Amino acid sequence: MPAPDSSAQKRDDDAIDRHNVHIIKLLKDIDFESMEADKTLEWAAESIGAGRVVLNTSLQMAGVAMIHMATNAGLGIRIATLDTLRLPPETYSFLHEIEERYGINIEVCTPDAEKVDRMVRRFGEFLFFDGKHLQDHCCKVRKTDPNNELLKTADCWISGLRRDQSTLREQTPKATSVTEHGSKRRILKLNPMADWTQERLQSYVDEHDIPQHPLYAQGYQSIGCVICSTPTLSGEDARAGRWRWFNNSDELSAEDAKECGLHIPMYNI
Numbered sequence: 475m476p477a478p479d480s481s482a483q484k485r486d487d488d489a490i491d492r493h494n495v496h497i498i499k500l501l502k503d504i505d506f507e508s509m510e511a512d513k514t515l516e517w518a519a520e521s522i523g524a525g526r527v528v529l530n531t532s533l534q535m536a537g538v539a540m541i542h543m544a545t546n547a548g549l550g551i552r553i554a555t556l557d558t559l560r561l562p563p564e565t566y567s568f569l570h571e572i573e574e575r576y577g578i579n580i581e582v583c584t585p586d587a588e589k590v591d592r593m594v595r596r597f598g599e600f601l602f603f604d605g606k607h608l609q610d611h612c613c614k615v616r617k618t619d620p621n622n623e624l625l626k627t628a629d630c631w632i633s634g635l636r637r638d639q640s641t642l643r644e645q646t647p648k649a650t651s652v653t654e655h656g657s658k659r660r661i662l663k664l665n666p667m668a669d670w671t672q673e674r675l676q677s678y679v680d681e682h683d684i685p686q687h688p689l690y691a692q693g694y695q696s697i698g699c700v701i702c703s704t705p706t707l708s709g710e711d712a713r714a715g716r717w718r719w720f721n722n723s724d725e726l727s728a729e730d731a732k733e734c735g736l737h738i739p740m741y742n743i
Contacts (some may be wrong), residue, residue: 487499489661493629497651497660506649512543512675513664514648518630519549526629527551528581530621533687535635535675536667542684545576551632554581554624558616559590560699575685583620585708590615590626602702602717609702609717616699622655635665638672639696640713672712 499519508516529551530543531537544551555569573580593601593615602609625631632635635646646668651660667675679686689697692707695712704715714721 477726490657493681494658494660496530497629497662500662501649501651504649506664507647507669509648509666511540511670512547513660514550514664514666515540515551515632516533516547518632519544519551522630522662526549526627527632528554528624529632530554530556530624531634532556532697533565533572534634534689535679535686536670538572538684538686539675539678539682540632540634541572541576541578542682545578547589552581552628553578554583556620556624557584558699558730559584560616560701562689562697562700562703565697568685568687572585581624581711583624585620600701603719606720609720613627625652625654625661626723628661630662631662632663632666634667636667636670636672636675637671638712653690690739 486546504517510518515529528541530542531553534720535557542555544553569580569582572578593611597604597608597611602612631652635643637644637646646665648665648668650663650665652663653659654661670678678684687697688692690705693707694703694715695706696716698716702717704718706712706715
């Protein structure tokens with residue numbers, strides 16, 4: 475077996491260090507908080523490079539609104555979605571509708587089949603009912619791990635997080651950084667619509683005739699996997715329909731139970 479090339483490793487480490495310094499400088503020098511969503515997308519495409527910018531969306535309202543902004547401006551950034559293999563049939567149909575409407579190809583990221591099979595054989599198909607730790611494990615295998623693989627090909631991750639979605643998300647910045655899984659390389663994470671209210675978003679969608687996920691019409695406010703997403707009742711929090719069986723848990727706060735792991739604070743640096 476040949477000896478590791480220490481000089482090549484050093485070059486790689488130096489390149490990552492330079493990259494990280496650049497990301498830190500961007501976060502320090504650019505006032506992302508005052509930048510409008512469409513301008514943030516334009517900045518990312520021009521400054522990072524469209525091929526290294528990925529808008530990862532579950533095809534909910536904010537994500538589709540940004541697809542509209544990006545395609546109308548001809549930015550050419552990548553559009554991706556995570557297929558957990560447990561999405562509602564309406565989501566798969568809507569994905570194709572969005573591709574046709576905007577003339578794009580959405581990158582569909584799926585979980586590792588062996589990991590899913592191993593998880594189901596060990597814990598059962600509906601393990602998420604048996605505790606928050608198993609719900610977290612299911613989300614990790616089906617969502618977080620595929621997202622980590624996607625981010626290995628990107629320098630900028632764009633999400634549709636908004637501050638009015640939940641108490642836990644109230645402090646969501648418009649720009650931060652996350653680390654690539656298994657590496658020290660930083661990835662710029664942009665949340666261009668963090669300061670948008672639901673009312674503003676709905677108004678924008680209506681004004682521009684942007685397609686909406688069909689499950690909104692059935693009372694859903696947050697859409698993920700089947701079973702783990704349900705419609706909400708009048709007066710309920712927007713994410714009350716996610717993992718509904720945890721809503722009245724004596725062991726967990728409602729906020730602790732309402733994240734899948736993609737956007738938890740400890741993932742940010």
